[in-house]
Amino acid sequence: MNIAEIKRIIQDQEGERNSLFTTERIIEREAGGERALNAFKYPNIFAVLGVRRCGKSVFSWLVLRDKRYGYINFDDETLYGIKAKDLNLVLKSFYELYGTDLEYIILDEIQNVVGWELFANRLRRTKKVVITGSNSNLLSGDLATHLTGRYIDFTLFPFSYGEFLIYKGVSPEELRIREYSTDTSAIAEKMLEDYITGGGLPESYKFGGDILKSIFGDIVSKDVVRRHKIKNVVAMEALAKYLVSNFSNEITYNKLKNIFDIRKVDTIKNYVGYLRESYLVFILERFSFKLRQQVIAPKKVYCIDTGLINALSFKVTEGFGKLMENLVAVELLRRKSYWHGTHEIYYYKDHRQREVDFVLKEGPQVKQLIQVCYDISDHKTKERELKSLVKASSELKCDNLRVITWDYEAIEEFKGKGVKFIPLWKWLLQDSR
Numbered sequence: 001m002n003i004a005e006i007k008r009i010i011q012d013q014e015g016e017r018n019s020l021f022t023t024e025r026i027i028e029r030e031a032g033g034e035r036a037l038n039a040f041k042y043p044n045i046f047a048v049l050g051v052r053r054c055g056k057s058v059f060s061w062l063v064l065r066d067k068r069y070g071y072i073n074f075d076d077e078t079l080y081g082i083k084a085k086d087l088n089l090v091l092k093s094f095y096e097l098y099g100t101d102l103e104y105i106i107l108d109e110i111q112n113v114v115g116w117e118l119f120a121n122r123l124r125r126t127k128k129v130v131i132t133g134s135n136s137n138l139l140s141g142d143l144a145t146h147l148t149g150r151y152i153d154f155t156l157f158p159f160s161y162g163e164f165l166i167y168k169g170v171s172p173e174e175l176r177i178r179e180y181s182t183d184t185s186a187i188a189e190k191m192l193e194d195y196i197t198g199g200g201l202p203e204s205y206k207f208g209g210d211i212l213k214s215i216f217g218d219i220v221s222k223d224v225v226r227r228h229k230i231k232n233v234v235a236m237e238a239l240a241k242y243l244v245s246n247f248s249n250e251i252t253y254n255k256l257k258n259i260f261d262i263r264k265v266d267t268i269k270n271y272v273g274y275l276r277e278s279y280l281v282f283i284l285e286r287f288s289f290k291l292r293q294q295v296i297a298p299k300k301v302y303c304i305d306t307g308l309i310n311a312l313s314f315k316v317t318e319g320f321g322k323l324m325e326n327l328v329a330v331e332l333l334r335r336k337s338y339w340h341g342t343h344e345i346y347y348y349k350d351h352r353q354r355e356v357d358f359v360l361k362e363g364p365q366v367k368q369l370i371q372v373c374y375d376i377s378d379h380k381t382k383e384r385e386l387k388s389l390v391k392a393s394s395e396l397k398c399d400n401l402r403v404i405t406w407d408y409e410a411i412e413e414f415k416g417k418g419v420k421f422i423p424l425w426k427w428l429l430q431d432s433r
Contacts, residue, residue, distance in 0.1 A: 001079075001086050005094045008301050009078055013071065017061065025164050025210055026207075029059050031338035032154045036063045039152040040104075040128045045120060048132045050156035052223060052302045053201050053215050056106075056132040059156055060106050063130070065403035069104035070094035074112040075222075083116035091123065105128045111138050111227070124150065134223050136277045155279075157334040158200030158305050161428040165207065172429050179426060182236040188425040189407065196323055199307015200330075205231060212311035223278040230274075235260050239271050242403075243301050245279045247309055248322040248329070250298040251283075279304050282333065286398070287359045287366075289347035293412035300347050309412055320406075324424055328404055331428060332358060339433045343367075350395065354388040358398065366398040376408045376421065386414045393417055400429075 020026070032048070039046035046063075048056045059074065072090055074082065089122055105123060110116050111133045131138070139153055162172040170191060178184040189420070193392055198204050203211045220240045228235045239260055243251070257268045275281050281304065286297035303309050306323050329345075336343045348356040358370040369392055371385045389401050401419045410421045 001082055001087050001089065003093055003096075005078075006086070009076065009098060010070070010072055010090075010093055010097060013073055013076070015102050017071065020058075021061075025167060026058060027163060028062065029055065029156065030160060030163060031167065032059065032156060033063055035152050035154050036130070043126075043128075043150065044125050045129045046128065047151055047153040048156055048280075049131075049136060049138060049153060050134065051158065051201075052134045053203055054156055054221050054279075055202055056134075056156050057108050058202075060108070060130045062131055064106070065103050067104050068098060068102055069106055070098055071103050071106040071108065073108035075109035079112070082113055084113055084119060084375040087113065087116065087119040102127070102272045104128045104130070106132070108132045109134060112136050134219070135227065135279060138280065155337040157330065157337065158206040158307075158330065159202060160200065160334060161192065161195050161425070164195045164200060167202070168194075175425075176429055183206065183424075184328045185407065185425075189423075191426045192428075195308050196320075196327060197310055199310070201305055201307055204307045204311070208310035209307075212305075212308050216308055216312060219278050219280050219372050220275075223280075224274045230273050231272075233261075235262060236271060236274075238281065238382060239268075240275055241312070243272070244303045244309060245273060245403070246301060247281075247303045248325045250368075251301050252298045264368070273299070279351070280308075282329075284345060284347050284358075287348045287361070288378055297349075302326050304330060306330075319374065321372065322416075324374055324406070325372040327424070328370065328427075332360070335432050348392050350391065354391050356388055356392045359392075366396040367395070368400040368402060369393060371397055371403045372424075373403055374406050376403065376405045386419060389419065390415045 002049060004217060014395070036046045048060055050056050061071070096103065105127045107116070107120065107129065108154065110120070110131045120129060130377055139151060148311060158187060165172050168191065170187065175184055175188050199212070201212065201215060220237055224230065225233055225236055232347070239256065242259070253265050253268050253272070256272070257265045260268070262268055270285070276283060281301055284300045284302070285294050286299070288294040288297065303326060306327055309323070309326070332345050336345065344361040345422050346359040346361065348359050356369050357372045359366055360368040360370070371380065371389050373385050376382050389403070393399060393401055403419060403421045405423050407420055407421055407423050408421050409426070412419050412421065
């Protein structure tokens with residue numbers, strides 16, 4: 001690849017970027033900018049990680065909107081196969097296009113270039129560098145060795161409900177102020193239905209389910225199969241679809257091994273791990289004070305985006321409540337990434353199969369127990385959920401109890417424990433910083 005080709009690609013991408021800012025609705029993201037500014041105080045790399053198409057590129061542009069920067073996106077078919085030795089040509093292209101005093105460099109989806117780590121390590125000594133990637137292990141291996149203490153990473157999630165509202169022209173603050181108005185509840189619930197259906201990947205608002213199917217395909221083919229050189233592509237694709245279609249449910253590696261007729265359980269563990277690294281799915285461990293029990297217990301699987309679930313037309317056999325649970329799981333992980341890095345998130349189930357959807361732990365202490373229930377009006381359903389919650393409260397020594405519902409709000413006492421019921425839309429808009 002020669003410098004003329006690279007300069008043409010950089011300028012083409014710049015034109016697309018400028019067009020995006022003039023034709024599309026761009027909104028500020030809820031967090032991350034402060035970390036970027038802290039990273040730039042020293043010769044650090046600021047790494048923006050997250051699932052494909054969640055807005056990492058736009059986020060990096062917004063962080064540097066008032067700066068002069070060079071930008072190149074390596075998730076471009078014209079750059080496929082570019083080598084690490086060509087990265088110096090990229091830098092030279094930036095200098096020729098923008099001047100040698102350029103201070104900031106953005107290397108987008110840099111994981112597509114094998115051996116990029118040493119270049120980034122050298123570059124950050126004289127430039128302020130932003131890298132983005134669709135793999136949670138981007139900062140492992142050689143880069144971690146070379147950059148110990150010299151990078152700040154941030155995981156960006158798809159749009160939150162609040163960001164979705166802003167994109168749609170609805171003020172979250174106005175909903176909070178008028179939260180007890182009937183009109184407000186109706187608007188909030190209708191918007192929440194749209195959010196759960198379409199999800200939080202920004203391109204879905206413009207192109208709908210077809211683009212989400214394409215994103216799913218790219219995650220599996222580019223971020224998993226190509227990256228890890230998977231030979232059993234059929235099994236890998238089937239596993240990805242299976243895990244997404246079984247969102248909010250327990251899984252075991254042995255069961256998955258048998259379903260997909262794979263000989264070794266370690267192979268299944270690796271496959272699931274690759275899908276987790278790509279941010280398509282994530283796994284919650286069952287909480288136990290005994291580490292061995294935690295390791296051998298079934299896991300719960302969630303998908304990064306409810307829009308992906310719906311777009312792939314998987315039959316939601318267990319109702320809307322499972323989608324709500326998946327959404328709460330994603331929101332808890334978003335809050336952990338943005339504001340509460342020391343939080344640990346689990347689910348709980350005792351020997352009598354009494355389950356609590358989410359256990360929030362910080363240090364040695366369980367801070368909160370959360371149940372998610374779509375329809376709390378059925379007496380048997382309500383009693384079952386509360387019995388599990390109160391039993392776990394005694395076992396885990398935690399009295400901060402929440403039930404997230406669709407539209408029911410109250411504070412009630414059950415078997416001597418206070419339980420707060422809160423509608424999902426209000427919980428999603430709570431200031432949790």
